[in-house]
Amino acid sequence: MEAHQIGLKSKKERRRQLWRQVRQNRDVYLMMLPFMVLFFVFTVIPVVMSLPIGLTDFDMAKFPPKFVGLSNFYNLFLNDSIFIHSIRVTLIFAVFTGPISYILSFLLAWLINEMRPVLRVIFTLIFYAPSMASGVYAVWQLIFSGDSYGIANSALMNLGITTSAIQWLTDSNYILPVVILVQLWVSMGAGFLAMRAGFQNIDRSMYEAGAIEGIRNRFQELIYITIPCMGPSLMFAAVMQIVSAFTADIVARNLVGFPSTDYAAHTIMTHAFDYGWVRFEMGYASAICMVLFVVMYLCNRLISKVLGKYMD
Amino acid sequence: MDQQKRLKASNRPAGRKIGGTVLIFLFLLVLGGFMVLPIWLMLVNSVKPVNEMFLFPPKWYTLNPTFDHFRDTYRVLSAMWIPFSRYVFNSILVTVAVTVAQCVFSSMAAFCLAKCRFPGRKFINGIIVLSLLYNSNVIYLMQYMVMAKLHLINTYAALILPTVASTMGLYLMRQSMASVPDAMIEAAKVDGASLFAICWRIVIPNQKPALMTMAIFAFQSAWNITGGSLVYDEAYKTLPTVIQQAAAAGISRQGVTMAAAVILFLPPVLFFILAQSQVMETMAHSGIKD
Numbered sequence: 001m002e003a004h005q006i007g008l009k010s011k012k013e014r015r016r017q018l019w020r021q022v023r024q025n026r027d028v029y030l031m032m033l034p035f036m037v038l039f040f041v042f043t044v045i046p047v048v049m050s051l052p053i054g055l056t057d058f059d060m061a062k063f064p065p066k067f068v069g070l071s072n073f074y075n076l077f078l079n080d081s082i083f084i085h086s087i088r089v090t091l092i093f094a095v096f097t098g099p100i101s102y103i104l105s106f107l108l109a110w111l112i113n114e115m116r117p118v119l120r121v122i123f124t125l126i127f128y129a130p131s132m133a134s135g136v137y138a139v140w141q142l143i144f145s146g147d148s149y150g151i152a153n154s155a156l157m158n159l160g161i162t163t164s165a166i167q168w169l170t171d172s173n174y175i176l177p178v179v180i181l182v183q184l185w186v187s188m189g190a191g192f193l194a195m196r197a198g199f200q201n202i203d204r205s206m207y208e209a210g211a212i213e214g215i216r217n218r219f220q221e222l223i224y225i226t227i228p229c230m231g232p233s234l235m236f237a238a239v240m241q242i243v244s245a246f247t248a249d250i251v252a253r254n255l256v257g258f259p260s261t262d263y264a265a266h267t268i269m270t271h272a273f274d275y276g277w278v279r280f281e282m283g284y285a286s287a288i289c290m291v292l293f294v295v296m297y298l299c300n301r302l303i304s305k306v307l308g309k310y311m312d
Numbered sequence: 313m314d315q316q317k318r319l320k321a322s323n324r325p326a327g328r329k330i331g332g333t334v335l336i337f338l339f340l341l342v343l344g345g346f347m348v349l350p351i352w353l354m355l356v357n358s359v360k361p362v363n364e365m366f367l368f369p370p371k372w373y374t375l376n377p378t379f380d381h382f383r384d385t386y387r388v389l390s391a392m393w394i395p396f397s398r399y400v401f402n403s404i405l406v407t408v409a410v411t412v413a414q415c416v417f418s419s420m421a422a423f424c425l426a427k428c429r430f431p432g433r434k435f436i437n438g439i440i441v442l443s444l445l446y447n448s449n450v451i452y453l454m455q456y457m458v459m460a461k462l463h464l465i466n467t468y469a470a471l472i473l474p475t476v477a478s479t480m481g482l483y484l485m486r487q488s489m490a491s492v493p494d495a496m497i498e499a500a501k502v503d504g505a506s507l508f509a510i511c512w513r514i515v516i517p518n519q520k521p522a523l524m525t526m527a528i529f530a531f532q533s534a535w536n537i538t539g540g541s542l543v544y545d546e547a548y549k550t551l552p553t554v555i556q557q558a559a560a561a562g563i564s565r566q567g568v569t570m571a572a573a574v575i576l577f578l579p580p581v582l583f584f585i586l587a588q589s590q591v592m593e594t595m596a597h598s599g600i601k602d
Contacts, residue, residue: 018431025430027507035421036436038477041462043443046454053450060453108343111336114328119337121588125581126344129351132580134536134552135559135573138566139350139357142370151353151370185347190529194484197521200591201488218328232487239444239483247447269447276449289448296445 054286065283072287082263083271083288089176090246090267090292096180098245101187105237108188109195110222124196131189137254140182144168144255169255172262179252179265186251187244191237198233202226231307238303246296249273268292354577358382358570365566381567385575388558388568394546403535403551406471407579410534413476415527419519422485423511427497440486443479452540459542470542471550475533481526488522489515524587531583535576552576 022029054072058065076083112123130136143151146167153165168174202225207215210225227234249269252258256265259274268288276285352372357365359377390396424430425437455474456465464470492515500510516523538553559565559572 021431025428028424028428028430031420031508031511032424032436035417035477035482038417038473039443039479041458042455042474042477043479044439046451046458047443047446047448049454049457050448050450108340111340114333114336115340121585123340123344124588125584126348128584129581130347132532132584133351133354133573133577135556135569135576136350136354138569138573139354142353142357142566143350149366149370154370185350188347190480190484193525193528194487194522197484197488197525197591200521201491201519218332229491232490236484236487239441240480243444243447269449272449282450282453286448286450289446289450293446293448296447297442300441300445 050286051290053282054290056283058282058286060280060282068283072284073291075284076287076291082266083268085263086266086268086271089263089265090269092176093180093183093248093267094245097183097187097248098241101184101245102191102237102241104184105188105192105195105241106234109192109199110226112196113199114218124193127188128193130186137251140255141169144178146170169257170261172260172264175256175260175264179255182255183248183251187241189240189244191240191244194233194236194240195230198230199226201233202229235304235307238307239300242296242299242303246292246299268295351577354570354573357567358574360567362567381571382575384568385555385558385571389554392546392554394549398547399549399551399554402468402471402548405468406537406550407531407534409468409472410475410537411527411530413472414478414481414530414534415523417476418478418481418485418526419516419523420511422482422489423515425482426486426489427492427494427515428507437486440479440483444483456541464542466543466545466548468548471537471539471548474542475530475537478530478533481529484526484529485519485522488519492518521591524591528580528584528587531587532580535580 053065055067055069056065057068057072108123108127112120112127115123145151145153146165146169148154148157148165150165150168152168153162156162156166157164166174168178206225206229207221210221215221215224247269249267252260252265252267252270253273258270260266269292272285272288272292274285275281275288356372356374358381359379360371360374361376361378361380364371364374364376386396389399425433425440459465459470459474464473496514497510500514505513536552537550538556539549543549555572555576559569
């Protein structure tokens, strides 16, 4: 009813009402101010400034950037066979790492929650530790080292499965599986921890009420009480999972080098890195990032629809 | 009623069989064992003497632990122009400032976005999610230009400020606060509490799990700040920057590489344990209260 009335009011009156609302909420804006100032200055403004770069030919030396219209996108899809290849690699990568680590994060967060408090901290630490060990790629290089000193090779040779060392990190047949494995290993990250927090935040009295109502085992409790209470945490974890599945290139770059043999681990993000940080063709790199953003946005919309009923 | 009494007495939630719990424990133990192997290897190799490093088959333990690699790392670091303590100071300053500021600012902003209705709310909520998804390799250039305009290049502010407004932390808190009942906030308003008081006295104390999780993320990202091209003066560089420089070397200096990785790994782990044990305590309390 009220919305209808507002619709009938004149523009001037509506503006006055908006202004009144803004004034009424002065405290709200004040509380948000410190965060929003920093957010706009260091994130929003640079992002908005970088958007038009995708339409230019820009090498950081010649100012101003030369406007070339949509030709970057045209080249990307019609002339750049490595980009088409990188889309395939990215999709394989995302399909394998995204859903698996999402489900695994949830499963582990739930199972850990069934433990006693001290064990919870220990297990959460164990599964989250890979995300904190930024220098651990050196260890994986040791494990998948191409000579017989490598852990994986020496184990396989001792067991008699292979007779010679496998070039894990340079043979294009093995690169992608190895990178996916290591990515899964580091993927109990932000989403996993947020789900742990979600489990811990559920009101105990809900469970007690459930027990009186006749919840008989942990699965019923999970489905009827826990999951409906966890909607927002599940949504957060989904967004983080999309981001890490589509933009993962650090693992590959550190593990199998850049560029990888036959571009076996060359994702869209690696391609953008190539043009942005190696060749300094900023216009082209920006166009690549735009394409990636659109893919991630569509994926996010899809998942929001699925988890939709949990969103506020 | 009878059943409820029994549950209270055994102090075990509904429908929990001890066998199931043991099975879950074993499952977590096995999977966790695999997860922890590379980290174990990192720890072992950082104290392994060089002559044991290249044995065949590789060893998963050492009987003669040595701190030579740590000493080597320290020797390289202390031979630089700037005293080692300056790097440590820089890292501590940046990490503490970012973690505290991010927790305070993000909590307040998240509270407003989750629980207040005001013009612009939908717009900001939309931008937050979009900014999480937008990942550009070009943005560093624009950030540099903004910083240069603000004369922040080569200051502590260049290290601290860009990381403070993390949308990930904000989004996490907002999602978590969405489950706070509106009735609670309305009741406090009726009692005459200011918005600020409601946020800090009522909502945030109830959000300890999410708050501690955000603190862990903040600490981690702050600890790994290297500054990149935003600081060029050696006196402003942080520990990760110089340790990675010291550790960059071939296979023969593997021990030093591992020692460097361990040095960078330990502070986030200690902070993690600290933060998570805080959450553990709140759970215990709320258990008693019930």
